[in-house]
Each structure stands twice: as C-alpha cells, then as structure tokens.
Amino acid sequence: MQNYPEQFSRTHKKFLQNLFPGRESSFDDGTLLACGVDASQRHAKPLALVRPQEIAQVVELLRWAHEERVPVYPRARATNKVGNCVPVRHGVVVSMLDMNEILDIDGRDFVAVTQPGVITADLQKAVEAQGLFYPPDPASMKISTIGGNISTCAGGMRAVKYGVTRDYVLGLEVILPGGEIIRTGGRTQKNVVGLDLTRLMVGSAGTLGLVTEATVKLLPLPETSASVLVGFKDLDGCLCGAEAVFGCGILPTAMELMDQNTIKALEIHSDVPWPAGTGGLLLLKIDGSAESVNTDLRRIEESLQAVAVTFVEKGSGADQERLWELRRVISPAAFNLASDKQGEDVAVPRGKVAKAIKGYHSIGTKLGLTVLCFGHLGDGNIHVSTMYNKSAGEQEKALEAKKKIFQLTLELGGTLSGEHGIGLTKAKYINMQLDKTQQRLMAGIKNAFDPLKIMNPGKVV
Amino acid sequence: MPAPKSCVQCGKCLEVCPLFKATGREELTPRAKFFLESICAGDDQGAGLSERDFKSLASLCLSCGRCEKNCPQHMSGPALVTDLRAKSKGFTQACWDLWLKNPGLLWPMAAVLSKFSPEILPEPFGSARKRMQALFSRSLEPWADLVPQAKFEERKVMLFKGCVGRYARKDWSIKAERLMDGMGLIRGEDADFSCCGSSYGSAGLLERRNNSRAKNIEVWKDAGRPLLVTFCATCLKGLREYSLADFAGDEELYESWQECLTPLSSLLLDAEVKLRENVPEQVAYHKPCHAPDDDTDQKLVGLIAAERMLPVQEGLCCGFGGIMQLGAPELSKEVGDYSLAQHTKCMKSGGQILSGCSACVIQLVSLVKDDYFAAHWLDILK
Numbered sequence: 078m079q080n081y082p083e084q085f086s087r088t089h090k091k092f093l094q095n096l097f098p099g100r101e102s103s104f105d106d107g108t109l110l111a112c113g114v115d116a117s118q119r120h121a122k123p124l125a126l127v128r129p130q131e132i133a134q135v136v137e138l139l140r141w142a143h144e145e146r147v148p149v150y151p152r153a154r155a156t157n158k159v160g161n162c163v164p165v166r167h168g169v170v171v172s173m174l175d176m177n178e179i180l181d182i183d184g185r186d187f188v189a190v191t192q193p194g195v196i197t198a199d200l201q202k203a204v205e206a207q208g209l210f211y212p213p214d215p216a217s218m219k220i221s222t223i224g225g226n227i228s229t230c231a232g233g234m235r236a237v238k239y240g241v242t243r244d245y246v247l248g249l250e251v252i253l254p255g256g257e258i259i260r261t262g263g264r265t266q267k268n269v270v271g272l273d274l275t276r277l278m279v280g281s282a283g284t285l286g287l288v289t290e291a292t293v294k295l296l297p298l299p300e301t302s303a304s305v306l307v308g309f310k311d312l313d314g315c316l317c318g319a320e321a322v323f324g325c326g327i328l329p330t331a332m333e334l335m336d337q338n339t340i341k342a343l344e345i346h347s348d349v350p351w352p353a354g355t356g357g358l359l360l361l362k363i364d365g366s367a368e369s370v371n372t373d374l375r376r377i378e379e380s381l382q383a384v385a386v387t388f389v390e391k392g393s394g395a396d397q398e399r400l401w402e403l404r405r406v407i408s409p410a411a412f413n414l415a416s417d418k419q420g421e422d423v424a425v426p427r428g429k430v431a432k433a434i435k436g437y438h439s440i441g442t443k444l445g446l447t448v449l450c451f452g453h454l455g456d457g458n459i460h461v462s463t464m465y466n467k468s469a470g471e472q473e474k475a476l477e478a479k480k481k482i483f484q485l486t487l488e489l490g491g492t493l494s495g496e497h498g499i500g501l502t503k504a505k506y507i508n509m510q511l512d513k514t515q516q517r518l519m520a521g522i523k524n525a526f527d528p529l530k531i532m533n534p535g536k537v538v
Numbered sequence: 539m540p541a542p543k544s545c546v547q548c549g550k551c552l553e554v555c556p557l558f559k560a561t562g563r564e565e566l567t568p569r570a571k572f573f574l575e576s577i578c579a580g581d582d583q584g585a586g587l588s589e590r591d592f593k594s595l596a597s598l599c600l601s602c603g604r605c606e607k608n609c610p611q612h613m614s615g616p617a618l619v620t621d622l623r624a625k626s627k628g629f630t631q632a633c634w635d636l637w638l639k640n641p642g643l644l645w646p647m648a649a650v651l652s653k654f655s656p657e658i659l660p661e662p663f664g665s666a667r668k669r670m671q672a673l674f675s676r677s678l679e680p681w682a683d684l685v686p687q688a689k690f691e692e693r694k695v696m697l698f699k700g701c702v703g704r705y706a707r708k709d710w711s712i713k714a715e716r717l718m719d720g721m722g723l724i725r726g727e728d729a730d731f732s733c734c735g736s737s738y739g740s741a742g743l744l745e746r747r748n749n750s751r752a753k754n755i756e757v758w759k760d761a762g763r764p765l766l767v768t769f770c771a772t773c774l775k776g777l778r779e780y781s782l783a784d785f786a787g788d789e790e791l792y793e794s795w796q797e798c799l800t801p802l803s804s805l806l807l808d809a810e811v812k813l814r815e816n817v818p819e820q821v822a823y824h825k826p827c828h829a830p831d832d833d834t835d836q837k838l839v840g841l842i843a844a845e846r847m848l849p850v851q852e853g854l855c856c857g858f859g860g861i862m863q864l865g866a867p868e869l870s871k872e873v874g875d876y877s878l879a880q881h882t883k884c885m886k887s888g889g890q891i892l893s894g895c896s897a898c899v900i901q902l903v904s905l906v907k908d909d910y911f912a913a914h915w916l917d918i919l920k
C-alpha cells in the first residue's frame with residue numbers, strides 16, 4: 078500500500094493556512110472528526126479540512142497535494158451510504174459547500190450551470206420558477222448537493238421515466254490531480270467527439286478529479302402530476318398489477334413497491350390508509366398535461382380491473398405528499414422489526430423483479446431473518462433490507478444473507494448497486510461482479526487521471 | 539413524540555439547523571454533535587478529542603428544536619446540549635445563571651451600563667450592553683389601534699410578563715394589560731411570577747428550572763388558577779413544557795394548567811383594526827423557533843398588516859439561542875444577520891419586521907440595519 082503522510086509538517090499546515098485563510102481551513106479535533114463521517118456511519122480522521130471559495134484555490138490545492146502525495150477527499154453533505162466520504166488515508170477533506178451558486182439558468186438552451194455545493198432541491202426550485210425541470214430526485218434531494226449527486230450518479234424515484242443523474246449532466250469542469258483544469262462536454266444536447274469523459278466522471282466518487290462546475294440538462298416542467306396507491310392481497314398480485322400498468326402503454330414517472338414485511342413495519346410506525354390483510358402495495362406517479370394525466374389515470378384504473386386489488390387511493394397536487402410520505406419513512410420504520418439493518422440497493426432487469434424478490438425472501442426465511450423488499454420496481458432497483466439483532470449474535474447470518482442476495486442478483490443479470498455505489502462498505506464484493514479484465518481497464522483509467530492515487534484513496538468505485 | 543433511538547448520520551437535520559444554514563459549518567450540526575458524543579463514549583476514547591473540546595463544540599446550539607421535528611430517529615440536539623450543560627457548569631453557564639437569577643437587578647443594570655463604553659465590560663455584559671442600548675434607542679411609532687371585542691370570561695386572568703416584560707420592556711406589559719382590560723377581563727392582582735424556566739432548561743440549570751416552575755405553579759394556584767396570558771412565544775413554550783411531575787402527578791391540575799395558558803394574540807383575532815397614517819409599506823413576520831403550531835401572533839400580525847404583509851419565511855432563527863449569546867456571541871450574530879438578510883431581501887426601506895417572542899425581538903432590534911425596524915407586535919399598537 079502506498080505511503081501517505083500520517084501527520085502534517087509545519088510547512089504543510091502553513092501552506093494550507095495561507096491558501097485557505099481564517100475559517101476556510103480547520104485543524105481542531107472536533108471539526109476534523111465531524112468531517113470524517115458519512116451516512117455509512119464509518120469514520121476516520123483527516124489531517125485538515127479546507128473550504129474553497131473559488132476555483133483557483135482548488136487548482137492550487139490539487140497541484141500541491143499531487144506534489145506532496147497528500148490524499149484529497151472531496152465532500153459535500155456526506156449523505157452517501159457506502160463510506161465514499163470517509164478519509165480512510167487521512168489527508169485533506171475538501172468541503173465544497175461554500176461553492177454554492179447557481180451560475181446560469183437558460184430556458185433557450187435548456188441548461189443550468191451550477192457550482193457543486195448547491196442543494197439539489199434548491200436547484201430544482203430555481204429552475205421550476207422558470208417553467209423548467211431537473212428530474213433526478215434522490216430521496217436525499219433536500220439535503221444533498223448537486224456535486225454529491227454527480228459524484229455518486231444519484232438516482233431517485235423518477236428514474237423510471239426520466240433516468241438518473243448521469244443522463245442530465247452535459248458538461249463538467251474538473252480539476253485534476255496536479256492542478257490541470259479540464260472542461261468536458263458542454264451546453265449541447267449531443268456530442269460525439271472523443272471518449273465520453275463527462276459520463277465517466279459522473280459516479281466516479283471523487284476518485285478521478287474534483288468537480289467545480291456542472292452544466293446540466295433541463296426539460297420543460299410538466300404541468301401537473303397525480304399519484305395512486307394500490308393495495309394487493311400478496312406480492313404476486315402486486316407484480317401482476319405492475320405488469321398490467323406497463324401493459325397499458327404508460328410509462329409512469331415513478332413506480333414503487335412495498336412488500337409484506339415493509340407493510341408490517343409501516344403499520345407499526347404510522348397511521349396507514351390500507352385495510353388489514355394487504356400484502357403488497359404499488360405507489361405510482363404520473364405527470365404531464367392535465368389532460369394526459371387524467372387519461373393516464375383512467376387507463377391505469379382500467380388496467381387494474383383485471384387484477385384483484387384490496388384498496389385504491391388517489392391524490393393530486395400537494396395532496397399526493399401524504400402518500401409519498403409513507404414511502405419516505407420506510408427506512409426508519411424498518412427498525413420496528415429489528416434493531417439492526419443491513420441495506421442493499423441491488424438492481425435486476427425489470428422482467429426479473431418478481432423472481433428476485435421471491436428469492437430474497439426465501440434467503441431470509443432460510444436464515445431465520447426478516448428481509449424487506451421495497452423501492453423502485455419500475456426500474457428494477459430494489460432496496461433489500463435484512464433486519465437482524467446484533468446483540469443476539471445475528472450479524473454473521475446477516476452477512477451470509479448479503480452474499481446470497483448478491484449471488485442471486487448477479488445470476489439474474491443484475492448489479493450489486495443501482496444507486497448507492499461500492500465505496501468502503503461493499504468493496505470486498507466487487508470481484509463478484511467485475512472480472513479481472515474490466516478491473517484492469519478501470520485501474521488503467523484511474524492511473525491516467527490520478528497516477529499517484531491521491532483522489533479519495535481507499536475506495537472502490 | 540416517540541422515544542429517541544440513535545443517530546444514523548442521515549443528515550436530515552442539515553435541512554433545518556439554523557446554525558448550519560447561516561455558517562455552513564458541518565461541525566455545528568446536530569449530526570456532528572451526536573457523532574462526536576458517540577465516539578467520545580466509544581472504545582477509541584474520542585479518537586483524540588478531549589472532553590472539554592467536545593463539550594465546547596457540542597454546546598454551540600440555538601436550542602430551536604427543529605432537528606428533533608425533522609429527525610426520523612427522533613433525536614433532539616437541544617436535549618443533548620441541555621444534558622451536557624447540566625453535567626458541566628462552566629463560565630458561560632455561570633454568567634447566564636447570574637443574569638437569570640437576578641433579572642430585576644441585571645436588566646436595568648444593563649440599561650445603565652449601556653451608557654458606558656464596551657471596553658470596560660466583560661464580554662457577556664458587553665454584548666448585553668449593546669443589546670440593551672439598541673433596545674431602547676430607536677423605537678418605532680405606533681401605527682395601529684386595536685379595539686378588542688368584549689370577552690365574557692368569568693375566570694380571572696393574569697398576565698405572565700416574562701423577564702423582559704417585567705424588567706426591560708415594562709411598556710409591553712402595560713399595553714398588554716390595557717388590552718386585557720379593554721376586553722373586560724377580570725384581571726387578578728399583579729403577582730410575583732418567576733422566570734418561565736425555559737432558558738434555565740436550555741442552559742442545563744435543571745434544578746433552578748424546576749424551582750421556577752414550582753414557584754409559578756404556586757403563584758397560579760394561590761391566585762385561583764386564572765387564565766395565564768402571555769405575549770412571548772418562548773415563555774408560552776416554557777410554560778407549556780411543564781410536566782406532570784411538576785404537578786406532583788396531579789393530572790387534573792396539570793390539565794387545568796395547560797388549558798389556562800393563553801397567548802394574548804389569540805384573544806385579539808376578532809378585534810377591530812384601525813390604521814394610522816404612518817402605516818409602513820411593508821411588514822414581515824419573524825416566526826420564532828418557539829412559536830406554537832397554531833401561531834396566533836402570525837395571524838394577528840397578518841390581520842393588522844393585511845396586504846402589507848410579506849410572505850412568511852419558515853425556518854429562520856434569530857440566533858439569540860439563550861446561552862449562545864454569552865458563550866458564542868459572534869456565532870449568534872452570524873445567524874441573526876443571516877436571518878435579517880433573508881427578511882429584508884425583498885423589503886423596501888422603512889419596512890418593519892415584527893415578532894412575538896421577546897428574545898427574538900431583542901436580537902433582531904440589536905442587529906437590524908438602519909433602513910428597517912424590528913419590533914414586538916405590541917410596539918405597533920397605540
């Protein structure tokens with residue numbers, strides 16, 4: 078393993094203090110510890126925290142870090158779940174939160190240009206005020222930043238219809254180790270010149286360079302939307318319902334599934350609108366013009382007539398939120414079933430979802446653990462939560478479940494992660510999915526960008 | 539509220555924490571406080587973080603309580619801080635304790651001290667001096683008359699003035715009493731209420747808080763359980779937080795107390811409003827962190843200001859934060875400045891920012907730029 082500095086020399090510290098004067102740099106224990114943790118709950122302590130205000134500082138920092146072999150850990154709101162922000166090799170944490178301006182919103186080019194520290198929901202509000210639409214909507218959108226979303230290629234519930242972050246990034250300004258600035262892509266919707274470095278950067282988790290500006294694609298804002306929550310007796314009914322909806326020729330904005338165990342957790346946690354005995358739920362959203370939304374709603378209702386449902390509730394406008402709130406509280410509600418949770422966000426081809434979910438349940442049953450499946454049925458990205466009690470010594474069994482869930486997913490032609498990434502927490506499973514040749518190519522790409530391995534070292538993408 | 543579990547570092551508190559909003563400093567967030575607490579208590583002995591450093595960082599909290607409402611795990615930043623402060627009483631706690639224990643002495647003293655230069659005062663008093671000076675220097679001309687409807691309440695009523703109303707802004711108390719008289723309410727003899735206890739609580743002075751509560755309950759019982767009328771959102775919150783234990787488990791008494799607590803503004807929503815010529819063009823309402831769900835102060839200001847009222851911005855904290863004023867005045871100011879910048883973003887010169895919490899008013903008045911006014915809504919009434 079490469080050697081990185083365990084401590085900073087006086088010269089190192091002085092350099093950083095000069096480049097990041099006053100409150101732009103911190104070295105005290107409390108601040109350093111606080112910026113070394115993320116939503117994975119893993120943590121490590123960096124040697125310094127810096128908060129750049131402008132690009133020139135980032136350029137100079139990466140020139141210096143390259144020369145001194147100092148690890149650089151880009152960070153924004155640290156809401157990722159796989160440890161991508163944890164400074165396992167110490168070095169410098171670079172908080173991009175102060176670079177938080179929306180630089181341009183252009184309704185003719187249909188693009189927005191933004192700095193990385195802008196909160197995704199704020200960007201959405203700003204473009205919506207001009208009748209425009211930035212669709213990616215990770216569950217964390219009110220707290221996470223566009224820079225973090227780009228770094229992790231964040232998904233979201235609207236991915237069924239609109240795709241993920243990668244589909245909306247047209248251009249990036251990136252500072253490379255050594256301090257060079259590259260501008261990939263641009264404001265055009267099409268661009269086939271050269272290899273696609275923009276798409277390569279998105280989802281690279283800060284291991285290739287540091288993004289300082291992004292140009293994102295916008296769409297016209299849909300006029301309206303509506304949501305439907307449909308209850309079924311069991312999972313089979315639920316999956317038939319989903320088939321029926323897709324079968325009627327509608328591509329919903331979002332299509333979320335909740336299985337029986339998820340329903341159980343929600344029933345303990347909140348007041349729920351569905352009748353007892355509901356064993357599967359579908360939550361759908363459609364958007365478009367007022368007319369088309371009405372027509373689509375009718376078609377959905379018609380298509381569901383062929384399937385046995387226990388319950389249907391519709392909502393439109395702000396009233397939809399109460400339905401979606403039930404989806405959002407699943408994660409905390411899950412803890413009503415057991416004290417510890419091991420969450421996966423595998424994805425399988427859409428047609429394999431039924432088989433996958435049944436397989437995950439059976440893995441749980443065989444090991445005597447409760448497995449919850451919920452999430453983005455529409456795009457095959459299923460959140461699989463294995464609930465267990467650490468204090469009862471069930472951790473080993475949970476890890477076994479994890480491996481089995483991964484195996485089944487790959488057998489079905491799926492992927493270990495649809496949204497969250499690999500990072501620290503899933504690093505040891507990467508060989509299950511990527512063969513040696515692919516890994517060699519990826520290492521070569523990493524080497525081309527960052528030969529001295531100073532960008533987010535210790536992580537797997 | 540369900541029982542707190544443990545922080546999972548999800549970051550939902552970042553959305554609402556006013557200290558983080560104004561400073562962008564992650565180490566000040568509730569998430570960071572819970573993390574630092576967990577590693578200090580853990581096996582790695584704080585990974586190099588001294589207990590003192592942890593406490594001084596963790597205690598930087600405005601006690602607004604927004605994180606708790608937004609947290610899927612029901613974790614409360616203010617509860618952590620109260621607990622920490624209760625376990626260690628340092629310099630700032632002692633100052634605040636002194637301030638609150640002798641408010642009769644200290645509020646007027648601060649007013650007098652305000653005539654001297656800040657250099658001769660220790661910092662807590664220095665910032666208090668500035669606040670007092672500001673509080674009394676630039677007052678606003680009343681521009682509305684309220685003609686309250688008669689209330690046929692048979693029970694006696696009493697005004698709970700709070701520390702500011704008792705010692706620093708007696709004119710608020712006088713106006714409030716006049717409004718109560720105008721409604722034909724039977725006002726009880728002026729009684730010797732103590733501090734509501736809210737600031738003691740957030741300063742971690744739990745014994746003093748409990749003594750205050752006991753004293754107030756005693757006074758209220760002796761007066762024959764009158765309606766308790768308040769004009770400060772923080773006092774109202776403080777009084778509403780009295781627990782069943784404060785009433786020695788007497789449920790009937792506890793229910794009766796809760797039912798008696800009445801914001802003054804709630805009695806004025808049917809009053810007739812008459813505006814004077816000097817009515818300002820624009821009015822903003824500063825919603826206190828401690829405002830109740832049914833914020834009748836906001837309703838009243840909306841009623842009086844009508845079309846002059848700017849849309850109310852949720853989630854802005856004045857930055858007063860009780861003990862923060864003494865422990866970290868520069869942070870408190872940063873949060874207050876941020877809040878005022880948001881309030882005045884679309885406001886024309888001469889606009890007024892009104893609130894219904896004494897602490898918010900003190901803070902906003904001391905920080906507001908000369909082009910604008912900040913005041914309690916009582917100030918605009920003749």
